Amino acid sequence: CKKNFLDRTPGISLDEDKVFSDPVQAARFADNAYNYQINDYARFNDHRGATAQASDEAVSGNSESSVTTLNRGLYHDHSNTASLNDMRDVWARQYAGIAITNKMLEKISGVPVATIFPAARIEGEMRFLRAFFYFELIKRFGGVPLIVKSYGVNEDINIPRNSYEECVSFILSDLEKASTLLLSDAENGDSNYGRATKGAALALKGRVLLYAASPLNNPSNDKSKWKAAADAAVQVMSLGQYALQNTYDDLLNVPKSTEYIMIKIRGPRAIDGIFADFAMSPGSGGQQGQMDPTENHVRMYEMQATGKSIDDPTSGYNPQKPYTGRDPRFYANILYNGAPWQGKTIDTWAEYNADGSLKANGKDFNPNNIIYTATRYYCRKYWPEVYNRLGGTSGTTLLNYVYFRYAEVLLNYAEAQNEYLDAPDASVYDAINKIRQRPAVNMPVLPAGLNKNQMREAIRHERAIELAFEDHRWYDIMRWKNGPDIIAKPMYGMNVVRNANGTFTYTPVVLGNAFQKVYLDYMHRYPIPKNEIYKSKGVLVQNPGW
């Protein structure tokens, strides 16, 4: 019988039955959930735009609109303009990941037994990832609709938001189960490095509980929530699998580290993208050096000798030698005028004529061109030294997106334990001092006798320095609800003037209007993407203020 003339469909399509009746295909289906994790720093607009630029850590030198919409409080427009933004796209991407995990969890028992489909591990991974997806949602939006099963196209999915607490307990129950099903990196084996582990599940649990105990989500300051967070951190610490790495400046660039609990596995990166088009100075052949740390952030690095803030007159800070004797992490995170780099120095100075017009400028700065830094700083953490377009070919290296590293667990513990207690105990000091005394950092220990508030400041400060540019600060500020005190303050850069005799004069200056930021008291949570509200016919309720 002759085939129907109009029957032209490719006969090889894969349908649902074929996928879940074949362990190979089913395992592939499950693995795809990892692709929905948030897994890079500069992500708002392809390889440009990072949360560090929304916070006080940095500004966007060329006023990338995915960043300035956040800076200006136009969160709704952030959703409209960027290509992988922190609102609509995160909302869509996390729910897409959730749909995969829901489907897989429903199908898991029907998949034929096979070694290629380790059902227990896969269930653990699905639960871990689902928990992670929901956590990424609630840390931005507060309580969200809990979609816990797979839906057909015609089913009504217009369900109201669950409370933040309901979401947290759902996440915790997933993580509880996951931590019993998942193995360690060693047990997973080398070829599966990067998969979810028991340690990762516990680290996530600690982070979830810390956020849940934080002022934004714990208005009555229920201390039991802090206790739970501290206990969860202890669970990770007592696994005994993780330890701080001795060095700090290569923390994102090594294939493995005792400090890594979970990272995104991604090979060495080409120069095009985040480096050439975002982090690098045009003086090294970058296209636009728009990831520009602020003076606000730079000022937070203490003096190494005294362990004191540079605002403290006894710290030993010399405003005309601002980059001498600072916390070693400063040199690991920031590129500044005079920093040795790629066999030369970073030159972000300008020299002026008597009439105030520009006479000359360093190779890494030009006041009239926004492809150079706006603050006179570049972000070394996002720019490994091998990336250099001058003189031909560039090397490549790793720039890992770290989901969890051990220092964060220590910081989480210290913060939770300090909030739980009336006054910090030795374990709080110990956790912070471990970080400060990492061999390559070797900062003085915290002064003894800090009260709870002083210790809170010290922990938050340590967190800002240790985890700088690692996608934490912005969300920390939101959960602490102190954006009005940190973000909505003047953003500074450093004016570096080269004098006729070759010396430099350093003057912190308030940056131009385009780099100043708005943070109003309702902005601790993102708005639910406006279009979702429009679609939901009143079922989804917008966050207050938006």
Next chain:
Amino acid sequence: QTNLSGTIKDDKGLALPGVSVRVKGASTGTVTDNDGKYSLKLTAINPVLVFTYIGYKTKEVALNGKSVLNVVLEDDAQGLDEVMVVGYGTQKKSTLTGAVSQISSEEIMKSPTVNPTNSLIGKLPGLLAVQTSGQPGADAASLKIRGVATYGNSSAIVVVDGIERPGFGDVDANEIESVTILKDAASTAIYGIRGANGVVVITTKSGKLGKPKVTYTGNISLQSYTGLPIGLDAYNNAFLQNQAYKNDNQPLPWTDAELQKFKDGSDPIGYPNVQWFDYLTRKFYPQTQHNINVSGGTKIAKYFVSAGYSFQDGIFKKFDSPYGINTVPNFSRYNFRSNIDLTLNKDLTVGIKLGGRFSNRYQPAGLLSSSAFSYDTIEGMISRILQVPAYAYPVTLPDGRIAQNPSVGLNLWNPFAVLTRYGTRNDDNNTVETTFNLEYKLGFITKGLSFKTNFGYDSYYSNVARRNANWAAYVWDRQTGAITLSPDTRNRDEPLGGINVTTGGSTNSNLQTGFYYNRSFGKHNVSGLLLGIRQLITTTSDPNNVLFTAPPKASQGAVNRLTYNYNERYFLEFNAAYNGSENFSSLEGRQYGFFPAVSAGWTLSNEPFFKKNPVLSYLKLRGSYGVVGNDKIGDNRFLFLTSYSANSNVQFGSPNSPTNYPTIFIGDTNLGNPEVTWEKGTKRNIGLEARFFSDALKLNADVFDERRKDILTPRKSGLLTFGHSYPSLNIGEVYNKGYEIELDYQGKIGQVLFGLNAQLSYAKNKIISSDEPLGIPEGLKQEGKSVGQFIGYVSDGFYTSAADVANSVKPQGITPIPGDLKFKDLNGDGVITSDDRTAIGYSNTPEYIYSFTPRFSYKGITLSVLFQGVGHVSSNLILNEQNNGQQMYPFMLNAWTPENAATATWPALHARGYTGLNNALSDFNLQNAQYLKIRNVELAWSLPKRWVESLKLSGIRVFLNGQNLYTWTKFKMYVDPENLNVVNQAFPLQALYPSSKVYNLGVNINF
């Protein structure tokens, strides 16, 4: 009994073979031979003789005792006996009940354009033809019939010699007999599932009975360009830059001394003034076209054989390149055609039409890149050239090395180096279009019945070859004169590398076969056709460009037409198609659709009660109603299937050498909707045709509307919490309505013939539903507005002072300065946000299209001038100072400053990195893109016969003509609002190749 003989010629003196000669009221008659001669034996005394010939006015002559009667027949190209091409056949114009417009080869040949789509602009009522680009070989006009009635694909289908084909832009205009557009349901329903956007029908020339006629047509033209946004000179640019930085309280980029150097040119290396566009482009560039064709025929074979060559040179100058790169884009095309009809016996005719062409489009080009800022297209290259400000750097350093300066802007590479050192791209296209037809008269079964087959087999092949090179550029420090190697990727000289080739193509076959019937029973005239059709298109499978691996596109079905008229007074017609496409589910009722249309006409002036009178000589009313489909649902295939895809991966293992774990997923379009179907347009049309003052004035008017339903629509109302892309649903609806009026007047004073043709078309649409979420604020909704309606802020003048800024509503998160645009707080929340936008201006599809064409002729000299314009159209092509190199434009010279606050016509300029709303789309900067152009002028002279005959030729015609000669527009950015960036919308909007102005000298010789 007497013998009568004579010769029949046309008004140009050419003998007409095949003219029917009849004695009125008798059955006696004959036809003229190849030399236009006839002879006839007459029995009646002083009879009246009737001469009829298709395309000419019928003539009746009383013999009055003569024995030799030579007759000149007048051309009736505009007449009622004109044959109109319709779907799967032809009809006499007087019997049409649908809305159809047609122009002949003569009109097409008036435009000296290589691409015949551009000859249609302004000539066919209801056709929106817009030339969006002028790139040699890629300058076709986009063709839309009766505006747009869908927010999906709204382009009309093209039918060449009865076969649907991808286009006709590269057919040699000399091969074209007529271009017809089918507009309403009556004329398009027969195309069924594909016809809703209208149909453009091209008919190529065939041989006519007679001696071989050899015709040569040659054209030599100079092209120039209509308009481009060209920046200011170095001094003014730098001056405005200072103004911008001053506005923002930032250190000024230039000192007075530096400005002076720009002004006086005293340091052309450090402070150059290079108008790049002028430096690189030519004012005039050549174009040539040649065609020679032979046509003729005997009783057995008729033939039309044609060969053509066209060459278009491009806008850039010829520069020496160290790598041998030609810096001038160009296009050359060779066309050939052989149309042969064989009459094998009195009942059987067969024909073969063979049309082919190969073309090469060349351009200097940069790297192919997935990035939005690719130099791979000439538009991208022009865009970047236009962004390099005049002050940027000299062309070369004094020693000849390429100059460049990364401080000017991102990737603003030396345009001279881009042209001479970046690479080449050649696009080759080979096409062979073959049409076989056969007609077998079945008069032995019943009179008027015939069997016809039309089979098309086409082969399209394209090949893109790219080569790339690189150059070392050097930075000259303005202050110190130090020279350093450019720090970006332009850091080494590298000659042209290997050839990178991608190929594509398709083979299309199309079969139509069935029965035609045409017969008169007294005053009752009946015709009809019933055909089976099949189409198969085998094409490449993107994105890998592997030839012929994608599932072929197939469609099949049956089409039917029945017409009836009573004594050319009452007309009734039924058209229908039942057809299906492979792209829809084979579930019952999903794959095939039925598209019927009924239409009727009434020629009042043929009624007995209609008194012949000198004012109104002809009056006809007609109307149609029907449903037509549109199956162009994007390029998506098999949307009815749900399938999992297997081509993404996730990595695990050692970060330095991770393992790719393949994954499978449901892709964005992979969740199937078995109900996916085609769009359906319900079209209504009422037409009126009238002639006044003894046919001197002709009027055609049509009023139409269309309700397009089932437009495939992405689920805008579907919640993202679902986690997958929703399958698109056929739930969109658009309503479109409008009218067309055409007036033609022909007069005569002495020996001067003069006339005027005027056309006006209007179409406006409204989105009825597009699945928008209910809660969207009214102003931001697409529903209720036209497709492509611009939405933006509503301006309220400039902020006049700091106090005005303080007291006025402001955009969120920024503090404007005096001179910034002030906007209206439409939602009254005290702050300007994106919710304060609403519909502004129009869309970029014009609602009004009009033209008027005065024409004159005196003896052998003719002159016609086509004015053509559009109205109710907007353009969001807006230039501002925030571009890469802060290129400034002349209109910015009147930007707001405190000094000119009262007269400023542009908001205050800002330093780069400005985050305010001056450049957001608003009614202030949205451009009124209406224009009126002198689209075409032709002055032609047919040399007197005696001169021609002394050269042993039968005719010489020389002509001067021009295209796009002058533009009137309010468009502020430059002079040609017709050009749009359609190649790469992500690119800055000035990425376009301007349309050519063409000044042409041509000659047409009949041997």
